[in-house]
Amino acid sequence: MLTKVTIKLIQSLKDKKNRQLHGLFLVEGTKAVMELLASKIVVKTLFATGEWISLHKVLLKDNCELEIVNEKELKQLSNQVTPQPVIALAFIPNYDITEIDFSKGFSIALDEIQDPGNLGTIIRIADWYGIKNIICSKNCADVYNPKVIQSTMGSFLRVNVFYENLSAFFSAHNKIPVYGALMNGKNLHQTKINSDGILLIGNEGSGISDELLTFVTHPITIPKIGEAESLNASIAAAIICDAWARG
Amino acid sequence: MLTKVTIKLIQSLKDKKNRQLHGLFLVEGTKAVMELLASKIVVKTLFATGEWISLHKVLLKDNCELEIVNEKELKQLSNQVTPQPVIALAFIPNYDITEIDFSKGFSIALDEIQDPGNLGTIIRIADWYGIKNIICSKNCADVYNPKVIQSTMGSFLRVNVFYENLSAFFSAHNKIPVYGALMNGKNLHQTKINSDGILLIGNEGSGISDELLTFVTHPITIPKIGEAESLNASIAAAIICDAWARG
Missing domain, CATH: 3.30.1330.30 (Ribosomal protein L30/S12)
Known part of the structure; x- marks a missing residue:
C-alpha cells in the first residue's frame, strides 16, 4: 500500500x-x-x-x-x-568529470538547450554514434527531468551528462578542436571533422552565446538549399554527428 | 468584440x-x-x-x-x-498532386508519422533542403494541427503536404528510386543518393509497413557506432536529406 x-x-x-x-x-x-x-x-x-x-x-x-x-x-x-x-x-549517479580525458574521442557541449525533448533526442543521437560525454551549460534542461529521460529511450544510461560552466570548461580544454554549429561557418560537406574534438550546439532561439563563440576553433554550417531560417538544435546535432562518423 | x-x-x-x-x-x-x-x-x-x-x-x-x-x-x-x-x-489550401512531376527532384514520403512535432520538424527539414513535396499516408498527423504548424516555424508555407494512399502512389510512380530508411539496408555513407527520388520514412515505433517495404528500391541504413536501438524519425530524415544534399 x-x-x-x-x-x-x-x-x-x-x-x-x-x-x-x-x-x-x-x-x-x-x-x-x-x-x-x-x-x-x-x-x-x-x-x-x-x-x-x-x-x-x-x-x-x-x-x-x-x-x-x-x-x-x-x-x-x-x-x-x-x-x-x-x-x-x-x-541520481554522481559522475566525476575530472576522470574523463576529453582530448580523446568526440564529445558534445550544449549551450542553453532548454527544451527537454531536444536534450533527450541529443542524448539518443550521442548514444547512436557512440559519443559518451555531453557537457551542458548550467542553464540547460535537466537530464533527470522525466520528459528528458523518456525521450532518450534508455540512452541516458550510456551517455554521461555533466553540468559545467562552459567558459571555464573550454578554457581548461583549450587544445581540443571545438566545432561550432553556426549560420556563417565553413560548409559542413567540405569539412573533415577530427575524430577527437567537441561539437558545440547553441540555444534553440539565440544560438551559441557570444561568450562561448570565442572558443569555437572550427565554425561549421550545414548547407542550405531551400528557405527555412534554421534547423532545430537536435537536428543540427544529428547531421554534424553523422558527418563526424563519416570521418 | x-x-x-x-x-x-x-x-x-x-x-x-x-x-x-x-x-x-x-x-x-x-x-x-x-x-x-x-x-x-x-x-x-x-x-x-x-x-x-x-x-x-x-x-x-x-x-x-x-x-x-x-x-x-x-x-x-x-x-x-x-x-x-x-x-x-x-x-486550408487545396494543392493538386496530379500537377507535380515526382520524377524530377527529391520528395519525402511518410508512413504513419503520428507525432505532430515529428511531422512539423520534417517539414522544416524539407524546407531547409529545398524539398518541395511531402506525401503522407492517410494516418499521418495532420499538417494543419496547431502543433504541426507551430513546429514547422513557417516552413508549411513552402512545402506541399499531400495525404495519399501510399501503395497506390508508389504503384503509380514505379520508375522513381525509393530510398527506405531501414535497420538492415546499405550503409548510407557508402550510398550516393540520386538527385531525383523519394525518401520513405516509417512510423516512429514500427518503421516502414510491410506493404510499403515492397516499393523500396534502395534500402539504406544510418551507420551506428554506439548502442541506441534507433533514431527518432525526424532525425533519420534529416541525416538522409543531408546525405542527398551532399550529392
Whole structure:
C-alpha cells in the first residue's frame, strides 16, 4: 500500500530542485526500467503492478524495494498520459568529470538547450554514434527531468551528462578542436571533422552565446538549399554527428 | 468584440474533423502570420491586439477581416501556453498532386508519422533542403494541427503536404528510386543518393509497413557506432536529406 508520503515524494520529483534535494529521479516503462536495473545506477524502489512483477520476477535484482501498486496508484505517480505498468525510483549517479580525458574521442557541449525533448533526442543521437560525454551549460534542461529521460529511450544510461560552466570548461580544454554549429561557418560537406574534438550546439532561439563563440576553433554550417531560417538544435546535432562518423 | 460563436469555431479547430468541415486552420505568432500574409494562402480573419495592429498596419493586406482582441480573449483562442499577440484564421489550401512531376527532384514520403512535432520538424527539414513535396499516408498527423504548424516555424508555407494512399502512389510512380530508411539496408555513407527520388520514412515505433517495404528500391541504413536501438524519425530524415544534399 502506497503511503501519502511516498506519493508526495514521487510527485515532487517533477521539479528539479526536489530531485536535487532528494538525489532521486524516476524512470518509467518496462524497457527503460529493465535497462536501468542492468546498469550501475542504484534503484531504490520499483513500483509495479502485480502482473508486471510476476512476468519480470526472474530478472529483478533482490536489492531494491518492491511496491505492488494498482492502476489508479500508478496514475498518481506517473508523468505520462498513459502510465506504464512499472516506475523505478532511482538514485541520481554522481559522475566525476575530472576522470574523463576529453582530448580523446568526440564529445558534445550544449549551450542553453532548454527544451527537454531536444536534450533527450541529443542524448539518443550521442548514444547512436557512440559519443559518451555531453557537457551542458548550467542553464540547460535537466537530464533527470522525466520528459528528458523518456525521450532518450534508455540512452541516458550510456551517455554521461555533466553540468559545467562552459567558459571555464573550454578554457581548461583549450587544445581540443571545438566545432561550432553556426549560420556563417565553413560548409559542413567540405569539412573533415577530427575524430577527437567537441561539437558545440547553441540555444534553440539565440544560438551559441557570444561568450562561448570565442572558443569555437572550427565554425561549421550545414548547407542550405531551400528557405527555412534554421534547423532545430537536435537536428543540427544529428547531421554534424553523422558527418563526424563519416570521418 | 469577439462573439461566442467565433470563440467556439476557433476552439473547435483543435480537432481535425472540424478543420476539414470548415476548411479552416490557425496560425499563431507574428513571424508565421506575416509569412502567411505574404503567401498564396487566403486569410479569413486576423485576431490581434490593438498594439500589434498599429505596429504592423502598413504590412497588412486589406482583404482580410481584422478583429481587435484583448489578452484574455487571445488566451481563449490560442493553442499555446503563452499566447502570441496575433492569430490568423486561414483557409486550408487545396494543392493538386496530379500537377507535380515526382520524377524530377527529391520528395519525402511518410508512413504513419503520428507525432505532430515529428511531422512539423520534417517539414522544416524539407524546407531547409529545398524539398518541395511531402506525401503522407492517410494516418499521418495532420499538417494543419496547431502543433504541426507551430513546429514547422513557417516552413508549411513552402512545402506541399499531400495525404495519399501510399501503395497506390508508389504503384503509380514505379520508375522513381525509393530510398527506405531501414535497420538492415546499405550503409548510407557508402550510398550516393540520386538527385531525383523519394525518401520513405516509417512510423516512429514500427518503421516502414510491410506493404510499403515492397516499393523500396534502395534500402539504406544510418551507420551506428554506439548502442541506441534507433533514431527518432525526424532525425533519420534529416541525416538522409543531408546525405542527398551532399550529392
